[in-house]
Amino acid sequence: MKYIIVGLGSFGSSLGVALTSQGHEVIAIDSSMQKVEAYKELxxxxxxxxxxxxxxxxxxPIVDTDIVVVAIGEDQGANVMATALFKTLNARHLISRSINPLHEKVLQAIGVDDIFHPEKESAMRWSKRLSLRYFVDSYSLTDSFSIVEIGIPQALVGKTVAELKMDYKFNLKLLSTLRYEHYDDSFGRTQRKPNIQGLATPEQVxxxxxxxxxxxxxxxxxxxLRSVGVKVH
Known part of the structure; x- marks a missing residue:
């Protein structure tokens, strides 16, 4: 897929690097030449x-781009102006960053397709991680339902998926298992990437x-989690 990302702050740059590493074509723009130079290899x-x-x-190439993401977070006025401009130029799918509730209403009035709140969403993810010892990551589908990554409690090591009876006892679905592998990026920093083991099968140990x-x-x-001895706040 092809993306345009507007703004190379912490969120925009991280998103651009991640999408590029996944094989997508990303055009990232910013008014700062320093930021543009910093990420030109990534x-x-x-x-x-x-x-x-x-x-x-x-x-x-807006008409040929699948998704435009306006990730400007420092300047609310620039965010609104850029978002409105891409909307006027008929961006196929337009996503913009909301800074506060009033700003979100303005974006809704402009007619964006999606609105994201990186600080709020990050805070919610970290609240889960800090309050649950075995929690690794999550993706909230609604206020009540999530897909979560949970580090395996020691009590479950050696058991088969069938033995957990998650569907019957807890109305949960174990979709897959994965392991994180560590590697050094181009800056020499240690990063990690998931190695997905495939769909979980009843006989999997x-x-x-x-x-x-x-x-x-x-x-x-x-x-x-409580049933396997994990303390949940």
Whole structure:
């Protein structure tokens, strides 16, 4: 897929690097040449330009781009202007970053397809991670249902998926297991990437260092964890 990311702050740059590493084509733009230079080896294309300047933005391949993400977070006015401009230029799928509730209403009025709140979403993910010892990561589908990654409790090592009876006892679905592998990036920093083991099968034996990928109601996930001796706040 092809993406345009507007703004190379912490979120925009991380998103651009991640999408590029997954094989997507990313055009990242920012008004700071320093940021553009910093990520030119990590993101498919980086361009120094003003995202609120209609003349220059028109030169981007907007009609051929699958998703435009306006990730500007420091300047609410620039965020709104850039978002409105890409909407006017008929971006196929437009996503913008909300800074506060009033800003979100403005974005809704503009007619964006999706709105994201990285600080709020990050805080929610970290609240789960800090309050649950075995919690690794999560993706919230609704207020009640999530897909979560849970470091395997020691009590489950050596058991088969069938022995857990997660469907019957807790109304949960064990989708898969994965393990995290560590590697050094181009800056010499240690990073990690998931190695997915495939769809879980009834006869699969759970091993130490496995991470369980579980889908279900949050309260049922907590019930399951309590049943294997994990303290849940």
């Amino acid at each position: 993101i498919t294309h980086t361009i120094c330009m003003d995202a609120t300047d209609e003349y220059t933005v028109k030169g981007l 759970l091993q130490d260092n496995d991470v369980l990928v579980v889908y279900g109601d949050n309260k049922h996930i907590n019930q399951f």
